Amino acid sequence: MRLSDTIEQFIKTMLTHDENEIELKRNELAEYFNCAPSQINYVLATRFTPDHGYLIQSRRGGGGYIRIFRMHQDTSEQLVYLLEERVGDQISALKADHLITQLKEREVLSPMEAGVMKAAVEESSYTLPIHAAVKDALRAKILKAMLLQIARKSETSLGG
Amino acid sequence: MRLSDTIEQFIKTMLTHDENEIELKRNELAEYFNCAPSQINYVLATRFTPDHGYLIQSRRGGGGYIRIFRMHQDTSEQLVYLLEERVGDQISALKADHLITQLKEREVLSPMEAGVMKAAVEESSYTLPIHAAVKDALRAKILKAMLLQIARKSETSLGG
């Protein structure tokens, strides 16, 4: 079996045992598998993306770490759909607002969270000399980051 | 756990118990944690800045001390003040993050709201070809819009 597959399985086993969240040290894992540390990044980048239902957090420096969060299957599927199909690389203020309203109505977002997210995407927050396309790209990035955050923290599904 | 985090927690626990102001001796604390005295300065410089909602006073020489003051409790009414004083027309990702952390620790923001807001201001959400100054201006506008939203909702639910 390929090394990357072995590491993938190893991490998935850890997640099975230790529930939905694990923390690891890149260098320790690399040493355990006797490979280059960057191999770990490769495995994470190709097998533990949001598309695969995982979220990663890391920190450098002394006491650094890599944390891997597993999303619930439903959450993951809905998130991928939301991120790719509904948000994409650019999104207008209006569409973003509609999407957030939907999520609120489905009780994926509390009224407060929805309010905050709407404030972050409304056009009046973007009244600066930037091209419209760049605004929509920025809005998409910000909206995606917020949705990923919701997915990481909430136990409930992102809804249909 | 990192030494710096341990010291941070230690100080925050002291503040919890002893109200809004504590006094400590740099060398004593360093000896207690068995570290270099300058480690204390590092912790203060990275976790107890005005951005984090703390003020430091110190004095050298015999009878020297370090006093740490936690700045006044931020209520929703004071959010408007924060908008101009702490956010202004431009704000860096780091300062925005510190401000949000502070509001979360004071329970002005729920962990979820804080997480969403952090996602909306983090640098990686702004990786597009825009000048840094424009990014900071945009971030300020978005952060203000989100805080205003919180302030409005808090008023309606808490009656002021």
Add this chain to the structure above:
DNA sequence: TACTATAATGGTCAAAGATAGTCAACACTT
């Protein structure tokens, strides 16, 4: 009293240490 030396503090900064990230070249599979 005025001055000085010394002890007792805290501050600064740069170097070293500890992690993780990126990217492009190279290797292996299909």
Add this chain to the structure above:
DNA sequence: AAGTGTTGACTATCTTTGACCATTATAGTA
């Protein structure tokens, strides 16, 4: 050839330490 996997050099970030600096109090001395 194209796609996937592996590595290593270089980079970025965060922490810890230590040498040297600055300030203040106090004891000793003229």
